[in-house]
Amino acid sequence: xxxxxxxxxxxxxxxxxxxxxxxxxxxxxxxxxxxxxxxxxxxxxxxxxxxxxxxxxxxxxxxxxxxxxxxxxxxxxxxxxxxxxxxxxxxxxxxxxxxxxxxxxxxxxxxxxxxxxxxxxxxxxxxxxxxxxxxxxxxxxxxxxxxxxxxxxxxxxxxxxxxxxxxxxxxxxxxxxxxxxxxxxxxxxxxxxxxxxxxxxxxxxxxxxxxxxxxxxxxxxxxxxxxxxxxxxxxxxxxxxxxxxxxxxxxxxxxx
Numbered sequence: 001x002x003x004x005x006x007x008x009x010x011x012x013x014x015x016x017x018x019x020x021x022x023x024x025x026x027x028x029x030x031x032x033x034x035x036x037x038x039x040x041x042x043x044x045x046x047x048x049x050x051x052x053x054x055x056x057x058x059x060x061x062x063x064x065x066x067x068x069x070x071x072x073x074x075x076x077x078x079x080x081x082x083x084x085x086x087x088x089x090x091x092x093x094x095x096x097x098x099x100x101x102x103x104x105x106x107x108x109x110x111x112x113x114x115x116x117x118x119x120x121x122x123x124x125x126x127x128x129x130x131x132x133x134x135x136x137x138x139x140x141x142x143x144x145x146x147x148x149x150x151x152x153x154x155x156x157x158x159x160x161x162x163x164x165x166x167x168x169x170x171x172x173x174x175x176x177x178x179x180x181x182x183x184x185x186x187x188x189x190x191x192x193x194x195x196x197x198x199x200x201x202x203x204x205x206x207x208x209x210x211x212x213x214x215x216x217x218x219x220x221x222x223x224x225x226x227x228x229x230x231x232x233x234x235x236x237x238x239x240x241x242x243x244x245x246x247x248x249x250x251x252x253x254x255x256x
Contacts, residue, residue: 025086
């Protein structure tokens with residue numbers, strides 16, 4: 001069963017990719033608010049009222065994060081990472097850059113060993129202030145699930161006029177200072193077959209990886225409940241084969 005994050009600060013949870021992760025949710029608590037509506041999203045579908053929900057305030061985020069870090073570090077259990085994720089796309093927040101500045105200052109003062117990570121669908125990287133903020137964090141993890149617009153539209157259901165080409169041009173502006181994350185799956189949605197593990201898909205995706213040359217790639221498959229019940233997890237063996245092809249390009253690749 002999919003579930004929303006019910007607070008601004010959540011966890012800590014043991015992340016497959018990041019270690020002991022303290023989550024920060026900039027999105028509403030009552031519903032998902034995202035410009036994607038991924039068929040595999042653990043938070044479920046966007047609802048009809050999502051657009052009317054309010055982002056969590058900068059001050060509330062700063063205060064709650066400070067209190068949580070003080071408590072965790074005081075107990076001798078500091079997080080490995082402070083991760084911006086939650087009920088949608090964090091970079092949509094109008095004060096995202098300022099919140100990142102607050103977070104880095106709190107981390108440096110209270111918990112200097114922790115990394116700051118952002119999980120993003122890369123749709124807002126055309127905004128200079130978003131790119132500036134992402135380049136300040138330790139791990140800016142940016143999503144691209146396919147080289148083909150049609151597959152992204154089927155898997156991620158983006159709002160507005162999404163273009164892989166436009167996202168790739170934005171990724172190039174990072175000069176490799178980011179981590180690329182890709183979900184691999186197969187199945188169908190509303191009778192339409194979906195499979196981004198085919199030779200055509202993987203080869204086109206690898207061409208983009210070679211162009212943008214991130215400092216690391218993360219490939220993964222389903223691990224939690226999804227709103228679409230007709231999609232399937234890809235085996236670890238198949239993910240490993242994809243990872244090997246990435247590493248032949250001279251780029252580290254992890255499988256989760």
